[in-house]
Amino acid sequence: MDRGSTFGRRDWLKGSLALGGLASLPGCAASMGGGPASASAATGGTSRIVPMRISANELIDVKCCIRPFRALGCRLDTETIGDTFVIHNYGHGGSGWSLSWGSAEIAVGKAMSVLPKEIAVVGCGIVGLTAAIQAQRAGLKVTIYAREMMPRTRSFRANGSWTPSSRIALTAPAGPGFAALWEQMARTSWKTFRTYLGMPERPVDFSVSYGLSDTPPRSREEHEVDPAAPSFATTGMPQQKTEFAEYDHLIKDIIPQSVDVAAQDNPFGTAYCRAGERMYFNFASYSHLLLSEFFQQGGKFENRDFHSPADIAALREKVVINCPGYAARDLWRDKSIIPVRGQTGWLVPQPETHYGLYYKNVSLLSKSDGVMIMHTSAELGDMEGVGNSMELPDRDSIVEGLAKVAPLFARMKGARA
Amino acid sequence: MTRPRNMMLRALPFVALPALVLAMTTAATGQQPGASTARGVYTDAQAAEGAELYKAACAMCHGENLMGTYDIPTLTGRFLRNWSNGSVGALFTYVSDAMPQMAPGSLSPEDNARIVAYLLKANGMPSGAQPLPADSAALNRISFEPVRAR
Numbered sequence: 001m002d003r004g005s006t007f008g009r010r011d012w013l014k015g016s017l018a019l020g021g022l023a024s025l026p027g028c029a030a031s032m033g034g035g036p037a038s039a040s041a042a043t044g045g046t047s048r049i050v051p052m053r054i055s056a057n058e059l060i061d062v063k064c065c066i067r068p069f070r071a072l073g074c075r076l077d078t079e080t081i082g083d084t085f086v087i088h089n090y091g092h093g094g095s096g097w098s099l100s101w102g103s104a105e106i107a108v109g110k111a112m113s114v115l116p117k118e119i120a121v122v123g124c125g126i127v128g129l130t131a132a133i134q135a136q137r138a139g140l141k142v143t144i145y146a147r148e149m150m151p152r153t154r155s156f157r158a159n160g161s162w163t164p165s166s167r168i169a170l171t172a173p174a175g176p177g178f179a180a181l182w183e184q185m186a187r188t189s190w191k192t193f194r195t196y197l198g199m200p201e202r203p204v205d206f207s208v209s210y211g212l213s214d215t216p217p218r219s220r221e222e223h224e225v226d227p228a229a230p231s232f233a234t235t236g237m238p239q240q241k242t243e244f245a246e247y248d249h250l251i252k253d254i255i256p257q258s259v260d261v262a263a264q265d266n267p268f269g270t271a272y273c274r275a276g277e278r279m280y281f282n283f284a285s286y287s288h289l290l291l292s293e294f295f296q297q298g299g300k301f302e303n304r305d306f307h308s309p310a311d312i313a314a315l316r317e318k319v320v321i322n323c324p325g326y327a328a329r330d331l332w333r334d335k336s337i338i339p340v341r342g343q344t345g346w347l348v349p350q351p352e353t354h355y356g357l358y359y360k361n362v363s364l365l366s367k368s369d370g371v372m373i374m375h376t377s378a379e380l381g382d383m384e385g386v387g388n389s390m391e392l393p394d395r396d397s398i399v400e401g402l403a404k405v406a407p408l409f410a411r412m413k414g415a416r417a
Numbered sequence: 418m419t420r421p422r423n424m425m426l427r428a429l430p431f432v433a434l435p436a437l438v439l440a441m442t443t444a445a446t447g448q449q450p451g452a453s454t455a456r457g458v459y460t461d462a463q464a465a466e467g468a469e470l471y472k473a474a475c476a477m478c479h480g481e482n483l484m485g486t487y488d489i490p491t492l493t494g495r496f497l498r499n500w501s502n503g504s505v506g507a508l509f510t511y512v513s514d515a516m517p518q519m520a521p522g523s524l525s526p527e528d529n530a531r532i533v534a535y536l537l538k539a540n541g542m543p544s545g546a547q548p549l550p551a552d553s554a555a556l557n558r559i560s561f562e563p564v565r566a567r
Contacts, residue, residue: 063488147490147499157488305499307507330515390519391488392478 049267050352051409052364052371054402060370062393064343065157068326069093069386070336071232073169073178073245075328076106082313087111089131089323090123091337094166096325097158097281100126101192102185104134107321112138120145120317122306125155128323129290135321136297143317144294145304147327150287154325159344159372160286161365162279164189165247167340167382170232172225174245183250190254193279201285202368206277209356209365211258212408213272237338241381269411270359278356282368306331341385345398346370359408362401375401453562454505457545459534464544467535470528474517483539497540497563505549506557509533513553526551 070091078087089107092099108131111119117140121132124146132142150156164186169178196204211217223242225231230239238244248255258276266273295301306312309332312320322328329337349370356365363374375397377384452458472481478489485491500508513529515521524532530551538544540563550556 152487307500307503307511330511333514388519389521 049355049412050350051412052350052353052366053347054406054409055347056399056402058348059345059395059398059402060348061346062343062395062398063157063346064341064391064393065154066326066389066391067094067158067167067340067342067385068096068328069167069238069338069340071170071173071238071338072336073174073182074099074103075334075336076103076110076181078110081309083318084313084315085111085114085319086309086312087319087321088328089127089321090325090328091334092127092325093168093340094158094342095164095168096155097126097160098162098164098166099168099182099185099189100130101134102188103127104131105188106181106185107131107323108134108138108140111135111140111319111321114319116317116319117141118143118317119319119321120312120315121321121323122146122312123153123323123325123327124149124301125153125323125325126150126158126287127155127325128321129287129294131321131323132299133290133294133297136294136299141298142294143300143302145302145306145315147303147305149301150291151283156283156287157344158342159363159365159374160281160283160367162190162193162281164251165245167244168247169245170238170243171245172243173232179245179247179250182245182247186247186251187254190251190279193281196286196289199285199289201288202282203286203289204279204281206256206279207354207356207366208275209258209278209358210261210268211274211276212268212270212357212359214270215272217272217274238383238386241383244382267412268357268359268408270408280356280365280367284369339385339387339389341388341390343374343393343398345373345375345395345401347373357405357408360404362405364405373398373401373405375404452559454501454537454542454559455562457543458505458547458559459537459542459544459549460547461538461544463531463534463548464538465535467531467533467538470524470532471535474524475532478518483536492536493540496536501561501563503561504557505533505537505559505561506553506555508536508561509556510553530556 068091070093074091074093074095075088078085080086087107087110089103092103104127119135119140119142121128121135121142121144124132124144128144128146129150132144135142146153165182168182193204197206223246225240225242232238232243256277258274261273261275304311306324312322322332324331326337326339328334329339347370349368350366351368353366353371356363358364361376361378363372363376365372471479471483475492479485479492480489483492483496490496509529512533513522513524513526517523530549533556534549537549549559
């Protein structure tokens, strides 16, 4: 199918979900027909939209990272190594931030089953740090052992948006059991992130995300795996974008759905516009809050580089929550981890803007530490970056993305002049 | 059995066990006792070959000077802390399985040994008369021991 300039729900999702993208508007296909009144409420009208400054000269960072994808979904099983009880908590694909609290709840619950007083957490990305805090909240003494502290982990190279089913599993291998587990994790996480709303420095926030197109968006997407074509079942690697699980519909009762925006309320002048409120995380303030809570509760951090599972069994703590992320591939020789590359560019912060958008496979999101930009493929969807463990950033691709969205804002300025 | 052995067993956990294990390992493998990076376990020629391989396979991420970046680990300094006090085999196994990150496992064991030799040299370990073996069992018996710690 020629995707050309058309796009559907899945393209919006996939185009922007690369690292857990922002401008994906969950359920927007289902929301076709949302009334102008609700659209107006969502967008707040045109008068409050400040154009973003889109300039390669203000591109201050390009970050690349590898999502730890597993076809079966994240790993939460346990094993005993020597006299050490290990609870695995890794392989969250592009959903680590979003599922961090729900996943921590499950992992800590398993740790509690052996009645420890103190535990170790291996890894200090978003999954490890959150698990450590969850364990403290359950009354445990916690030491984190990790090579890097949060700001230098791969988690910080994500885009930090609520994208709980971004590259989290393949539908068929994961099965309905994982779907139910995912829903539990997503709801727990959502509830926990709610407790951070309205705080100073906005560690967790909402903003409007616009989905823009010059041509009619498709109202339906194909979602069938082609049984005759190569697939994960026949090759051991994802081969079709339709193999990737979509679970967002399971929680749409609590997630704002996007709505059509009437032409008079569309600040961008595109023929088609949808908008919806999206949750996202501000890296600096949120991670500072987490680290502060961890240390205030007596948490210890020890800089360690693990080379084999035996190193973990040698830890003083005999209950260990294992959160190595992509490093599980090397540390645990876990080849079920499939690398999925993604990258983001960051413009100088523009606090006067408070929204995101998706247009021509480019996502933008104004965050406290910069305006995040992703530029993804029109055709690949969730297959983009699959199997690619090259972690060097490609700045040129980001600059090309900037050129695609710049005209949107030039038009806005022209209209106001 | 005999009284002397019983006495020895009693003392083992406190004094002699590590030495005994080392002695037994040495006897079984034929390695020199206490094979250590501090006593020259690679040759200069091998490290020079490793340097060339490094330029081609590693430098694009870790940098020409092994300094890494904010996101990519440095291969000196903290590297020494992270890997020393284990075995050279652990490092060799990691490099063999996980590197280069964009094509893990794509280098031959001999080339990985050359790169490890280069890393040892870059971290101040002395060279010696024998090249570093390209066999993880043998490398597991060589301790990665910082010179400065001695």
